[in-house]
Amino acid sequence: MSNIVSVTDKILVVGGGRMGSAIIDGWLKQGVTPDSIYLIDNNPETLKVYANKGLHTFESTENVPLGLEFKVFLLALKPQIIVKHISQFNQFISPSTCLVSVAAGVMVQTLLDMLPNAQHVVRVMPNTPAMIGKGVLVGFSESRSMFSKLIEELFASLGTFYWVSNEKQMHSVTAISGSGPAYLFYFAQCFIESAQALDLDNEFAKALALDTLAGAARLIEESGIDVETLRQNVTSPNGTTQAGLEALMCNHELKDRIEACCVAARQRSVELA
Numbered sequence: 001m002s003n004i005v006s007v008t009d010k011i012l013v014v015g016g017g018r019m020g021s022a023i024i025d026g027w028l029k030q031g032v033t034p035d036s037i038y039l040i041d042n043n044p045e046t047l048k049v050y051a052n053k054g055l056h057t058f059e060s061t062e063n064v065p066l067g068l069e070f071k072v073f074l075l076a077l078k079p080q081i082i083v084k085h086i087s088q089f090n091q092f093i094s095p096s097t098c099l100v101s102v103a104a105g106v107m108v109q110t111l112l113d114m115l116p117n118a119q120h121v122v123r124v125m126p127n128t129p130a131m132i133g134k135g136v137l138v139g140f141s142e143s144r145s146m147f148s149k150l151i152e153e154l155f156a157s158l159g160t161f162y163w164v165s166n167e168k169q170m171h172s173v174t175a176i177s178g179s180g181p182a183y184l185f186y187f188a189q190c191f192i193e194s195a196q197a198l199d200l201d202n203e204f205a206k207a208l209a210l211d212t213l214a215g216a217a218r219l220i221e222e223s224g225i226d227v228e229t230l231r232q233n234v235t236s237p238n239g240t241t242q243a244g245l246e247a248l249m250c251n252h253e254l255k256d257r258i259e260a261c262c263v264a265a266r267q268r269s270v271e272l273a
């Protein structure tokens, strides 16, 4: 990894919040040198954490030394902030900078309009498991460029990386892999609370629920068996699992809710565009 972004290549990150920090932490774990990362964020606590890790940190654009050339500019601000505040970052973009935006719903054309210096723009939809190298990261750019390989390598180091060829697909990607961890955390919360309601000690109930989820996810990953077969394999006729599943799958209510959840997230991404 340290070979991918050489010590002389600089990465500018604007926004070290939940997603910016997940990506920075992932890169640091993969061997990107802290000295190559420049972070602009208006939160002093965030800056302190990353200054301690050896990054160059700045509270505003005025503090960034003049004349720095950035190979990658990672834009990790909220879409609402981007629309109002990003023109100030145009000065950090040169023809040899690749602008990477992780903002949900903000289209390539919008970025090009607001940052006229940008010639190479890639949108990447990450998710927070990127911070432990287990992310799903999906890229879109209008054409393959000299940066495509670098972007693949930088983001594949944080998990599994895919390209999509149509920008509209980024709305669906956002709804599934971008927002997906939150849905699964909610499922985990419901599972924990249900376990606790079954006369088990709270901590033990939580451990049973979470270890079961983690084990099942690992089995999906490692067995290569499709999820329907995995479910059928553990469902004996008239057994306890069947009784539980009949309650869970009753009237397809859960399936309908999950569909509604994904459609609502996709719609929100369209609205933000």
Ligand SMILES: NC(=O)c1ccc[n+]([C@@H]2O[C@H](COP(=O)([O-])OP(=O)(O)OC[C@H]3O[C@@H](n4cnc5c(N)ncnc54)[C@H](OP(=O)(O)O)[C@@H]3O)[C@@H](O)[C@H]2O)c1
Pocket: 014, 015, 016, 017, 018, 019, 020, 040, 041, 042, 043, 046, 076, 077, 078, 079, 081, 085, 102, 103, 104, 125, 126, 127, 128, 178, 179
């Ligand atoms: N979180 C996710 O799971 C996820 C998944 C996929 C994509 N994304 C995308 O990632 C982007 C960032 O989301 P997030 O959840 O990481 O947001 P966040 O936690 O709010 O992080 C944004 C960071 O930028 C700082 N900031 C705000 N305005 C600034 C400015 N003008 N200059 C410099 N720094 C500024 C914020 O500081 P203050 O808090 O002090 O304002 C905060 O530290 C969004 O566009 C989102 O669509 C997020």
